[in-house]
Each structure stands twice: as structure tokens, then as C-alpha cells.
Amino acid sequence: MEATLNKPTDGRQAFQRLKTHLHRRMIDAIDLSKAGQLNENDLRAQLRGLATHLCTMEAVALPPEQRDLMVREIMDEIYGFGPLEPLMNDPEVSDVLVNGPDRVFVERRGLLEATDIRFADEQHLMRLIHRLVGRAGRRIDEVSPMVDAKLPDGSRLNAVIPPLALKGPTISIRKFAKRTLVFEDMVRFG
Numbered sequence: 001m002e003a004t005l006n007k008p009t010d011g012r013q014a015f016q017r018l019k020t021h022l023h024r025r026m027i028d029a030i031d032l033s034k035a036g037q038l039n040e041n042d043l044r045a046q047l048r049g050l051a052t053h054l055c056t057m058e059a060v061a062l063p064p065e066q067r068d069l070m071v072r073e074i075m076d077e078i079y080g081f082g083p084l085e086p087l088m089n090d091p092e093v094s095d096v097l098v099n100g101p102d103r104v105f106v107e108r109r110g111l112l113e114a115t116d117i118r119f120a121d122e123q124h125l126m127r128l129i130h131r132l133v134g135r136a137g138r139r140i141d142e143v144s145p146m147v148d149a150k151l152p153d154g155s156r157l158n159a160v161i162p163p164l165a166l167k168g169p170t171i172s173i174r175k176f177a178k179r180t181l182v183f184e185d186m187v188r189f190g
Contacts, residue, residue, distance in 0.1 A: 013101075019077065020120045022054045022055065025054055026051060026074065030050075044079070047078060052067070052071050082128045093106045095174055098172075099167075100125070102118050104117040125171075126169055132157055133147050133149060140161055145162065145163060158173075
């Protein structure tokens with residue numbers, strides 16, 4: 001699968017589609033019987049090595065400056081919040097709102113802002129929802145299409161999927177500040 005990442009209009013989604021393709025190839029290449037025998041650090045190291053190898057293959061045609069980004073994002077797909085990882089690591093972001101694969105918003109200092117974060121497609125977004133809901137020890141499906149749960153990092157997750165979500169899957173993640181808000185902070189934020 002060769003990807004052209006030079007078009008600004010669909011470059012981010014093309015990058016996400018390539019990442020999804022490489023992630024699937026990694027899953028196909030993993031021997032799950034042996035992966036269960038490794039400790040987590042060794043498994044992470046091997047997965048990172050496999051991701052790096054896949055990104056250097058000729059068929060991928062990924063520019064060298066984007067390979068590290070791709071490897072990091074593949075690891076975020078496996079262990080983190082996928083495309084939302086940079087937003088979850090940003091201390092100024094208090095809410096992450098996903099209204100479909102190409103409509104991601106954040107709340108910073110009380111103001112709602114659009115982001116350039118994109119998912120490859122609705123299935124990519126659904127996989128993230130299932131992974132996050134599973135980490136919270138819950139399930140989401142057509143019978144139970146809405147979940148409100150606490151994530152392991154303390155964030156609150158609300159996810160709604162079809163048929164309840166008429167325009168596709170949505171996520172809301174409320175992050176909590178690492179330190180408490182004081183009066184001076186409120187004055188500074190206006």
C-alpha cells in the first residue's frame with residue numbers, strides 16, 4: 001500500500017489509513033502464543049521493532065522524517081489513545097470531543113477549538129471506542145450503545161455509537177487537572 005502524504009486536504013487521513021494498514025499487518029505478524037510469554041517491556045520493544053521494520057519497507061513509501069511519527073502513533077494505537085494521544089498529554093486540554101472520524105474538538109481554558117486530528121474512518125474510531133471501553137471494564141454494542149465510564153488514568157469517558165448515535169460514533173473525554181484550580185488561575189483565564 002503506497003501512500004501519498006503531500007496533499008494537505010486529505011494528508012492526515014491518508015496517514016491514518018496507512019497507520020491502520022500497518023497496525024493490521026503487525027497484528028497478523030504477531031505470534032500470540034509467544035507474545036503471552038513475554039513481559040510487557042519486552043513485548044513493547046518487539047512491537048516497536050516490528051513497527052519500525054514495517055515503516056522502512058519499500059512498499060510503504062513513507063518519508064524518513066515521518067517514520068518516527070508513524071512508529072510512535074502505531075504504539076499509541078496499541079497502548080494509548082490512538083490519534084487522541086497528543087490531546088490527552090496536553091495539560092491545557094480539559095475536554096476532548098469526537099463527533100466522527102474527521103471532527104475532533106478540544107476545550108482549552110474554557111474555549112472550544114477544532115483540531116486537525118483525524119481518524120482513518122468510522123471503523124478506526126469504533127476500534128478506539130471498544131478498546132477504551134474495554135479498559136474501563138465495560139462493553140458497548142448495539143444492545144448497549146452508550147457508556148459512561150472512568151478510565152484508568154482517572155478521566156471520564158462517555159461514548160455513544162449507532163443506532164443511538166444517528167450520525168456515527170461519538171466520544172467525550174473529560175480530563176482532570178493534575179493540580180487543583182485556584183482563584184489566581186481563574187483570573188488568569190479571564
